Amino acid sequence: MFETLLLNFLFILLPVVIFLIFFENRPNSFNKIILIFLSTVTMVLCMTIPIKLKVGFNVDLRYIPIIVVALFGGYKKVFPLYVVLNVYRYYLGGDGILQSFLYSTGVFILLPAFSQRFKQLSSKRRISTAALVSFLNVGVYLISLSFYFNPLNREFWTLTFYTLTTYTGMMIIIMVLIEQIVTNSKNRERFLQSERLNVVSELSASVSHEIRNPLTVTSGFLQLLSESKTISHEERRYVELSLQELNRAERIVSNYLSLAKPQSENMVYSDFKEEAEYIKDLIIPYATMHQVEVQFCFNNTLKKRYDKNQIQQCLINLLKNGIEAMKDKGGTLIIDIFEQKQNIVFKISDTGIGMTKEEILRLGKPYYSTKEEGTGLGMLMVYSTVNKVKGKIEVESEKGRGTTFLITIPV
Numbered sequence: 338m339f340e341t342l343l344l345n346f347l348f349i350l351l352p353v354v355i356f357l358i359f360f361e362n363r364p365n366s367f368n369k370i371i372l373i374f375l376s377t378v379t380m381v382l383c384m385t386i387p388i389k390l391k392v393g394f395n396v397d398l399r400y401i402p403i404i405v406v407a408l409f410g411g412y413k414k415v416f417p418l419y420v421v422l423n424v425y426r427y428y429l430g431g432d433g434i435l436q437s438f439l440y441s442t443g444v445f446i447l448l449p450a451f452s453q454r455f456k457q458l459s460s461k462r463r464i465s466t467a468a469l470v471s472f473l474n475v476g477v478y479l480i481s482l483s484f485y486f487n488p489l490n491r492e493f494w495t496l497t498f499y500t501l502t503t504y505t506g507m508m509i510i511i512m513v514l515i516e517q518i519v520t521n522s523k524n525r526e527r528f529l530q531s532e533r534l535n536v537v538s539e540l541s542a543s544v545s546h547e548i549r550n551p552l553t554v555t556s557g558f559l560q561l562l563s564e565s566k567t568i569s570h571e572e573r574r575y576v577e578l579s580l581q582e583l584n585r586a587e588r589i590v591s592n593y594l595s596l597a598k599p600q601s602e603n604m605v606y607s608d609f610k611e612e613a614e615y616i617k618d619l620i621i622p623y624a625t626m627h628q629v630e631v632q633f634c635f636n637n638t639l640k641k642r643y644d645k646n647q648i649q650q651c652l653i654n655l656l657k658n659g660i661e662a663m664k665d666k667g668g669t670l671i672i673d674i675f676e677q678k679q680n681i682v683f684k685i686s687d688t689g690i691g692m693t694k695e696e697i698l699r700l701g702k703p704y705y706s707t708k709e710e711g712t713g714l715g716m717l718m719v720y721s722t723v724n725k726v727k728g729k730i731e732v733e734s735e736k737g738r739g740t741t742f743l744i745t746i747p748v
Contacts, residue, residue, distance in 0.1 A: 341388045342503045345398040348382040349507055351375065352402070353514050373414055376402035377421050384425055388496075396500055400474055401508055403441075404448060405515070408467060411452035412445075419445045436481075444474065460520070464512040471508035475500055527729070548590055556583045603646045608637050609681065612645060613674055616652045620660070628667030629660050636675040639748045643726050651722040654715040655685050655742055662689025662740065683744040692734040700732060 352375035380402045387397035399422065407415040419441060426437045448470065455466060479497050562568065563576045617633050624631045659670050668688035675682055692700075700716050723730050728746035 341386060342398075342499055344386055345383045346503065346507055348379050348386075349398055349401050349511060351382075352379055353511065353518075357518065369410075369414070373406065373410075373417055376406050377418055380418060380422060381425055384422070384429065396496065398504065398507060400444065401471065401504065401511065403444065404467065404470055404474065404508070405511060407444070407448035408452055408455045408463075408470070409515075410449075412449040415445065415449055440478070440481075460516045464509060464516060467512045468505050468509045472501065472505045475504040549587070552583055552587055552590065556580065556587075559583070603644045604642060605645045606640055606642045607645075608640050609643075609648065609674060609683075610635055610637070612648050612652065613672070616649060616656065617672065619653070620656045623657070624660050624670060627660055627664040629663050630667075630669045632669060632671045634671075634673045634675070637681055639676045639679070639681050641681060641726060641746060641748050644722075647718075647722045647725070651719045652683075654719050658715065659685060659687035659689065659740070662687050662691075665690075668739070677745075679748055681746045681748060683746075684741065685744075686739060686741040688739040691736040691738050691740055692732075693736060697732045697734055 352372065355375055356372060380399045383397040383399045383401075403415060403418050403422070406418055422441055423438050426441075427434055455463060458466060479500065483493065559576050559580050563573060563580070568576070613633075613635055617631065621631055656670065656672070663670070669686075671684070671686040673682075673684040673686075675684075700720075720730060723744055723746070726746050728744055731743040731745070732740065733743070734740035
């Protein structure tokens with residue numbers, strides 16, 4: 338019996354090992370399909386080689402992949418496993434087909450309902466919750482099985498001990514591995530993003546300063562030329578057009594400079610209230626023009642040292658994007674700034690067109706924009722600014738239902 342449990346243990350480890358070796362760096366949507374397929378294969382293998390008891394019942398680890406997929410993926414992701422489980426159980430035949438169907442249906446109905454709440458838990462809480470669910474799941478099965486043991490002999494208690502410890506221990510091991518994979522993936526992406534932003538910051542600072550000097554000189558001479566009385570009206574018009582284009586070039590250079598390191602003369606130690614109020618007053622006319630209602634709430638006493646100009650530009654870019662996402666039908670823009678433990682949290686939500694998960698993953702990368710006329714520099718600047726204050730950005734979005742940016746800055 339113990340050897341068979343160990344074999345089931347190896348089956349459960351199989352998807353994790355295969356995923357880490359072959360599929361970790363594949364696109365997110367592709368990964369989900371692979372994980373569901375591998376979980377299904379694991380479940381089938383566990384059912385194929387179960388622990389066979391003398392009284393005619395079988396015990397295996399088939400519910401571990403189902404519990405994991407149900408808690409992380411919800412009804413949509415666990416449904417294929419539920420179907421395969423019952424079809425394969427019917428194929429295997431023997432007694433208990435109806436009981437297996439009823440039990441799996443109960444698990445299928447109950448567990449995925451807690452998926453959203455489960456995913457919002459911290460990493461440690463997810464591990465302990467999954468272990469508890471696994472323990473209760475196998476506990477209910479063993480209680481139902483106890484009615485067929487009369488009396489409850491040594492075989493039943495041995496089965497109970499091995500099954501409970503193996504189920505719970507295996508679930509803890511699997512959850513620890515999953516959480517570590519998720520953490521490694523986030524850390525790797527955060528590191529790459531930080532390196533990307535550092536390179537862009539240094540490049541933009543050096544190039545922008547070099548470009549600004551000839552722009553300033555050229556603009557000065559053109560202004561002098563425009564005041565001359567010897568040039569014709571048409572030549573004066575050409576000079577004015579040239580000055581307009583130089584001003585536009587100056588604005589572009591300023592956007593690049595905003596990606597550079599914080600300037601000492603702009604550094605302040607504050608609670609962000611002044612910047613938030615300023616940006617709110619600045620953005621309301623633009624929002625009104627697009628039939629967007631602005632809801633503002635500030636509840637923070639924590640302070641942080643930051644570049645005032647960069648934070649203002651960062652918030653302007655986010656709020657402007659939110660308003661433009663609602664410009665066709667209007668909507669509501671929510672600006673909520675509050676403290677949470679030792680963090681300052683900016684929550685910016687809109688009810689606009691939303692984004693796909695693939696679009697969210699590409700946010701903040703150079704020259705990527707969800708807008709046809711966009712350059713991507715605005716969001717790049719947002720990520721760069723938040724990175725400089727050691728903060729992190731989380732994005733939740735759904736197509737047609739809006740987007741929420743959650744910026745967490747430690748103090």
